[in-house]
Amino acid sequence: MSKDYYAALGVEKNATQDEIKKAFRKKAHKYHPDKATGDEAKFKEVNEAYQVLGDEGKRQQYDQFGSNFDQQGGFGGGAGWEDFMNAARGGGGFGNGGVQFDFGGIDLGDLFGFGGGRSRSRGKARGRDVQMDIEITFEEAVFGVEKELKVQKNNACDVCDGKGAEPGSTTKTCDECKGQGQVTRVQQTMFGPMQSAHTCNICHGTGSVPEKTCKHCGGDGTVRSESKFTVKIPAGIDNGQSIRLSGKGEFPGTGGVAGDMYVVVHVKESKQFERKGSDIYLDLEVSYPQAVLGDTIEIDTLEGKKKFVVPSGTKSHQEFRLRGLGIERLQRSGKGDMFVTVIVYIPKKVSKKAKKLIEELQSELEK
Numbered sequence: 001m002s003k004d005y006y007a008a009l010g011v012e013k014n015a016t017q018d019e020i021k022k023a024f025r026k027k028a029h030k031y032h033p034d035k036a037t038g039d040e041a042k043f044k045e046v047n048e049a050y051q052v053l054g055d056e057g058k059r060q061q062y063d064q065f066g067s068n069f070d071q072q073g074g075f076g077g078g079a080g081w082e083d084f085m086n087a088a089r090g091g092g093g094f095g096n097g098g099v100q101f102d103f104g105g106i107d108l109g110d111l112f113g114f115g116g117g118r119s120r121s122r123g124k125a126r127g128r129d130v131q132m133d134i135e136i137t138f139e140e141a142v143f144g145v146e147k148e149l150k151v152q153k154n155n156a157c158d159v160c161d162g163k164g165a166e167p168g169s170t171t172k173t174c175d176e177c178k179g180q181g182q183v184t185r186v187q188q189t190m191f192g193p194m195q196s197a198h199t200c201n202i203c204h205g206t207g208s209v210p211e212k213t214c215k216h217c218g219g220d221g222t223v224r225s226e227s228k229f230t231v232k233i234p235a236g237i238d239n240g241q242s243i244r245l246s247g248k249g250e251f252p253g254t255g256g257v258a259g260d261m262y263v264v265v266h267v268k269e270s271k272q273f274e275r276k277g278s279d280i281y282l283d284l285e286v287s288y289p290q291a292v293l294g295d296t297i298e299i300d301t302l303e304g305k306k307k308f309v310v311p312s313g314t315k316s317h318q319e320f321r322l323r324g325l326g327i328e329r330l331q332r333s334g335k336g337d338m339f340v341t342v343i344v345y346i347p348k349k350v351s352k353k354a355k356k357l358i359e360e361l362q363s364e365l366e367k
């Protein structure tokens with residue numbers, strides 16, 4: 001059966017690449033499995049259609065031969081999906097405060113997020129990555145904190161340890177693949193017979209199956225349950241940065257490996273300090289006499305109260321740098337700095353006496 005990729009994307013046969021790209025984005029957003037409107041089957045269909053129609057060469061072949069071509073390893077059927085998802089995952093790398101993936105000229109960051117999706121054709125199935133968001137205080141971000149998290153997800157069955165076998169049960173060679181873990185199919189294509197290998201879907205590539213399946217999970221090796229774990233948030237973490245906990249994502253079932261957990265940290269703002277990277281900023285209001293004559297004022301720092309000397313003759317908005325009183329630098333040693341901006345406070349109303357004194361001062365300064 002030939003698939004109608006144009007219908008899958010809802011575009012005309014003569015659609016431009018731009019129209020195809022737009023249609024794909026729209027549909028992929030709609031059917032993304034993490035969305036309320038999600039539909040994994042539709043999502044894959046849309047993706048498959050785009051992989052073909054989004055590439056002029058493949059589109060021409062498709063127009064000529066139909067999609068039967070692609071099911072025989074030309075595109076889509078083989079490593080396509082896995083490569084696609086790997087690209088979307090971007091190797092799990094997170095920069096400072098954001099994820100940007102790039103694939104085929106389309107920014108998939110917003111589209112796929114931390115999209116899991118099983119890799120089907122190569123090696124072991126990998127469970128979905130899980131994202132969790134946590135909010136911490138400014139102080140917790142500065143000094144580091146440990147948080148206990150709870151999440152409902154697919155975990156390895158604790159009775160059979162994810163293997164799908166009743167404890168104590170022996171295993172036997174998988175009949176389907178004769179213990180190879182892979183099944184080879186030969187299909188007739190327009191290029192002649194072609195062989196393609198697929199992971200055995202009975203033993204999931206392990207080559208053996210249990211004599212008796214685990215009653216707790218029904219042999220899947222996975223159960224939905226609540227996991228609790230502690231995440232160590234390092235001192236110096238900034239808003240939007242995330243921590244990857246390798247292997248704490250979902251377990252895909254027998255023969256698979258768990259995905260990763262991404263804990264995205266949201267840091268509440270401080271009432272006193274403004275933060276830029278590892279530096280902090282404090283505004284300090286002083287009176288005109290304090291600015292002119294100088295003064296020693298107690299200020300809040302991350303290390304508690306400290307005496308700060310306002311030198312005589314300080315201008316309003318003059319900035320002072322207090323080295324090493326900032327926030328610990330992540331992945332580097334040392335701390336950032338603290339910047340104190342002295343702001344000369346001008347009162348709106350003054351007492352009669354103060355007014356008189358200021359007028360005297362004014363005439364004195366004019367001399």
Ligand SMILES: [Zn+2]
Nearest residue numbers: 157160214217
């Ligand atoms: Zn089990």
Ligand SMILES: [Zn+2]
Nearest residue numbers: 174177200203
């Ligand atoms: Zn097998």
